[in-house]
Amino acid sequence: MTTPGTVRDDLGWALGMLTRSYMRASAAALHDVPGGPRGYQVLATVGRDEPPNQLALAHQLGLDRTVMTYLIDDLEKAGLVQRRPDPADRRARRVVSTEAGSALLCELERRLIAVEQDLLGPLGPDEATALRDMLQRLATRVDDGANACTVATEIQATGGAC
Amino acid sequence: MTTPGTVRDDLGWALGMLTRSYMRASAAALHDVPGGPRGYQVLATVGRDEPPNQLALAHQLGLDRTVMTYLIDDLEKAGLVQRRPDPADRRARRVVSTEAGSALLCELERRLIAVEQDLLGPLGPDEATALRDMLQRLATRVDDGANACTVATEIQATGGAC
DNA sequence: TATTGTTATACTCTATAACTATA
DNA sequence: TATAGTTATAGAGTATAACAATA
Numbered sequence: 584m585t586t587p588g589t590v591r592d593d594l595g596w597a598l599g600m601l602t603r604s605y606m607r608a609s610a611a612a613l614h615d616v617p618g619g620p621r622g623y624q625v626l627a628t629v630g631r632d633e634p635p636n637q638l639a640l641a642h643q644l645g646l647d648r649t650v651m652t653y654l655i656d657d658l659e660k661a662g663l664v665q666r667r668p669d670p671a672d673r674r675a676r677r678v679v680s681t682e683a684g685s686a687l688l689c690e691l692e693r694r695l696i697a698v699e700q701d702l703l704g705p706l707g708p709d710e711a712t713a714l715r716d717m718l719q720r721l722a723t724r725v726d727d728g729a730n731a732c733t734v735a736t737e738i739q740a741t742g743g744a745c
Numbered sequence: 746m747t748t749p750g751t752v753r754d755d756l757g758w759a760l761g762m763l764t765r766s767y768m769r770a771s772a773a774a775l776h777d778v779p780g781g782p783r784g785y786q787v788l789a790t791v792g793r794d795e796p797p798n799q800l801a802l803a804h805q806l807g808l809d810r811t812v813m814t815y816l817i818d819d820l821e822k823a824g825l826v827q828r829r830p831d832p833a834d835r836r837a838r839r840v841v842s843t844e845a846g847s848a849l850l851c852e853l854e855r856r857l858i859a860v861e862q863d864l865l866g867p868l869g870p871d872e873a874t875a876l877r878d879m880l881q882r883l884a885t886r887v888d889d890g891a892n893a894c895t896v897a898t899e900i901q902a903t904g905g906a907c
Numbered sequence: 908t909a910t911t912g913t914t915a916t917a918c919t920c921t922a923t924a925a926c927t928a929t930a
Numbered sequence: 931t932a933t934a935g936t937t938a939t940a941g942a943g944t945a946t947a948a949c950a951a952t953a
Binding site: 593594595596597598599600601602604605609695699702703705706710713714715717718719720721722723724725 | 882887
Binding site: 647649650672673674675 | 943944945946951952953
């Protein structure tokens, strides 16, 4: 319902289309989580290893610490996480998952698996794993900081026919 | 600089990471286009076939007609497109590309090809085409309206162990 | 002086509705 | 009455800066 067949046959279109679809579906699957997908990410991060403080949480999730405050406010009000004083640093708060939070996380992961399977449905099983592998490799490389804009700087030089 | 290695090893993370990277890079490549990526999309659509009116343009690009007004305002101010009265319907305006608009489009497409190649760089050539093909198939299927939320409705039924 | 967390403010997008001129 | 385009307003989301408590 968005595009014709002529203009958008490129990578950017496909990537955007797929990501939007995934975001829609996952947001729907996480509708009962305060903060939506972000709330889920907090739940998923909390409870593994040592409970992180809010700043570490914000860095891991690529958020500003101010939005982390609001996010945890909502999750705490819903009884899914708790703020606890850090015995080693009285400025910091360690965020821990409650029973309810862990139970919900368990349910959410089931839902998200279903969403992914639905999204990749039209691919054959070996194709799906190949796609996951390639996306994983590309994303990991991007995450490692290789995303410096090497392209933008060398653009002026090319100057050519269309 | 965003994530650790533990939590985000799933499809959603990779997809989001890659899309954000692409959006960053393409936005940088299109920095001198009024409206950014959207301005580019308008330029790319205008000039093929019959010049479309603003509403058709908005539908094709999945935008509201109100944002299309602002977008074309900016593009017109920059001398890249022109609004012309539609001889067949005096309510409508046909949007046509200027000389400068066509020249810029030509340049922009070069830049975006470079961005895509940079993004898919770590893949082998046959891998890259396989990825493009799979993304294209998935996105096209999503675009055809198969994105009805079939998952969300059947989630309650599963109820199981983590 | 720097850092954790909170709060308040401003700014950017987007969505909605109202308005005009045509059909 | 419905449609193409414009304009104005309100809301969500985000970013920025200032603040308190502690290191």
